[in-house]
Amino acid sequence: MSTERTSPTDRTETDGGTLEFIRSKLEIFEGDRLGQIGLGILCSFILIGIFARPYTIDFLNLTIPGLAPHDPAERAVGGRLESPSGAHPLGTTHMGRDVLSQLIAGTRVTLIVGSLAAFMAVFIGTNVGLISAYFGGWVDDVLMRITDIVYGVPFLPFAIVLVAILGSSIVNIIVAIVLILWRSTARVIRAQVLSHKQRPYVESAQAIGASHTRIMYRHILPNVLPLTFLYAAFAVAWAVIAEASLSFLGFGDPNMLSWGEMIYNVYTANAIREAWWWVFPPGICIMLFVMSVFFIGRTLEKEVNPELQHQ
């Protein structure tokens, strides 16, 4: 079958090595300043998130120190509402907690919500889009009407109600986000698959008697995968913004302090006017994190849609 394209996965197997694969993927960032900046910021946040709190390896009797200088929940490590000083580089909260430690620990929540919610949303969205477009007919009709209905549900209000029902935990927040977020991926992937369905490589696969699942996941999916990655990047951004907004409104997980929740605490402590060191760092972190994902998304977008590239 000469018309059949080799999928990206096939290519890696022949070229050998995961490292080589990653390197070939990173090539798209070459000469793209914004993309590189985004990648740099995102990697820093991931490292901070991983090493936020100390790890203890029992059998080696070893403790890897965490980046956070204090326990973020410990009260009165400093005075109340202290402005930044050597001991507390970002000052303290109204309970005397260390802001910098809270900020570092909060990175984790953002990373967890961003990655899990985006993965699940894109997983559902891609499957819905793929199945819908591939089978067409009533399957397409049903799935797309469901997508339309989800488009009619306002995102944040729905998340608020669902979290109020299920309880404020990080799992429920992720579920609430995923239930809405898959819709855009589904529509875009469907449109893309519709155009791929007509191409010769799908026909030839059908002619040699490949099963539906095989054609869908082995032949078509690799071709729409770049678009999936792009929407995953957007999904990370929207998920993080949604979590921050939910937490800011007081619906965050009380056991996992996130950046949005920090700002909620400033608000409820009525300290927003004086404690700039408590308000600004979490906000800037949210902004930087989302920005880094959008910058990376822009680079992916050029890859997906070469017309955008500057001629």
Added chain:
Amino acid sequence: MGLRAYVVRRVLQLIVTFWAFFTILFVLFRMMPGDPTSMFIMDGMTPEQREQRIAELGLNEPLHVQYVEYARQLLRGDFGQSFIYRDPVIDIIAVRFMNTIVLMGTALLFAYLIGITFGAIMGWWRDSRFERGGIIVTLVARSSPEFWVGIVLLSVFVFWLGWFPSSGMRTTGGELGGNFAARYGSVDFLRHLFLPALTGAIAYLATPTLLMRSTMLDVLNADFIEIKKAEGLPERTVLFKHAARNSVLPLVTVMAIATGSAMGGSVVIETVFNWPGMGREMVNAVNNNDYPLAMAAFFLMGSVVIIMNFVADLAYVYLDPRVEYE
């Protein structure tokens, strides 16, 4: 399929969507923890009184009866009675709804005006320093959650410079005008409106700007632009009268999506600025287990989004004769 058939199909779809949305709403709120009488127990309600209250609210009926009854009430525009305010929900929500529409409408108007102008210029001066800077500014604006933009504006313009009032919709004790113009036209009101509306405008600016820029790039490649340039028309005329006007169309479709995010955004922006709108009322209602009020707010927000989706679809086929009805 002709235009008429398309419209009929789209109307049927609208009805199905509304029904599905209503069902989601009903199921969600029946799952809510804490029963509605829990707020009254503090008032020293005896178990008998409580039973009676539950019966009054119709909450002891089988679910399908409640479902039909609630649907019937909604069709009559009756949202029940608020548990907290003890007033009909419709009276409370109608005013809040108007406040939200005025706020978010202004925000979207600003977002579109700035976005269209900015995006058109960015497309026109492609590859310039202005374009590159513009894209970064747009992406930064898009990366900031609404509450964060609000807090920054609040810190700078209220706490630091002191130019604007910090919260609410009008100065307390201010004149409450009777008619629309007096309510929403006074200088005091506009001073209160400015920052929250600007917050929304910044948050929603990115989509129209980036879309306008990319359609401009398409349109600028078209032959008629070359012809207009060859006719010797001034650059500004070609840019705004010919290129920009032909690029505005796709913005109609994202208008619906923008309205959707604006409805969600109203929840956050109204909380930051203490704006007495539907979004803030909904958060309070959810926190207080005031179901009828929360449901009504949620229903109205969803309705706005669904209707805007509908209008955008119809506007698109009406405005662009090339569109085929699928």
